[in-house]
Amino acid sequence: MAQDLRDIIKNDNKQSTERMPEGHEARFLNKLEAELPENQKSSWSWMQLAASIVVVFGLSFGAYKYINKPIDIQVVDTQLETVEKPTKSLGDISPDFKKVEDYYLANINYELSKVKLTPENKELIDGYISQLDALNKEYKRISLELTNSGPNELTVNALITNLKFRLNLMYRLKEQLESLQTSESNKKRTNI
Known part of the structure; x- marks a missing residue:
């Protein structure tokens, strides 16, 4: 039943060479x-x-x-998007508030600079840093509120309380690290 393709094509050509009758x-x-x-x-x-x-x-x-x-x-001014509106801080209200703000910020930064990151305490420090970041964001939000609505007792107290929370957070981190360090040194002594 199988046929060679060449044979089929030759036969097909013979049929197509025939012409139609004249007219x-x-x-x-x-x-x-x-x-x-x-x-x-x-x-x-x-x-x-x-x-x-x-x-x-x-x-x-x-x-x-x-x-x-x-x-x-729509014309978009890209410079407006990158420039932040300056916010007021406690130091902008009065020199006494500036001293309070500087005191807390200096102590927070000092305590943060004394923290030594090790593989053993990394998780603990990361937890405190995330809490500190949340408080920093809240401080910026309150500063923006101070800028928009002007100084009032509630806003000033909220800013000072935020600074106190941040400093207390750093003190708790310091205590946690010291207790972690003493417990590790006690483990090493008992293993020797």
């Missing part, structure tokens, strides 16, 4: 024109013309709407 095309066109009435031919050309006009009007209307569409241009 076949002319007889076919005459019969076709006899079957199609003349009035149907003219109605087709009229329908094609009407369809073309509708398409042209549709495209013109679409182009008109597209071209005359109001353009919404």
Whole structure:
């Protein structure tokens, strides 16, 4: 049943070389024109013309709407986004509040500088640092409130309380690290 493709193609070529009888095309066109009435031919050309006009009007209307569409241009000033609005701090209210703020910030930074990070205490320090970051964000929010609404007793007390919390947090971290260090040294002594 399997046949060689070359043989099939050779046989196919023999069939296609045969020609149609003379005048076949002319007889076919005459019969076709006899079957199609003349009035149907003219109605087709009229329908094609009407369809073309509708398409042209549709495209013109679409182009008109597209071209005359109001353009919404938004100008963005990138410098406004990068420049932060200066916020007021306790030092901006009075020199006495500046001393209080400087005292707390200096002690917080001093205690933070004394912390030594080791693999044993890394997790403990990371927990305290995340709490310290949350308090720093709250301090900035309160400072912004001080800037927007002006100084009042509640805002000033909230800022001072925030500074106290941060300093107490650093003292607790220091105590935790000392107790961790003593417990590790006791473990080493008992193992020796």
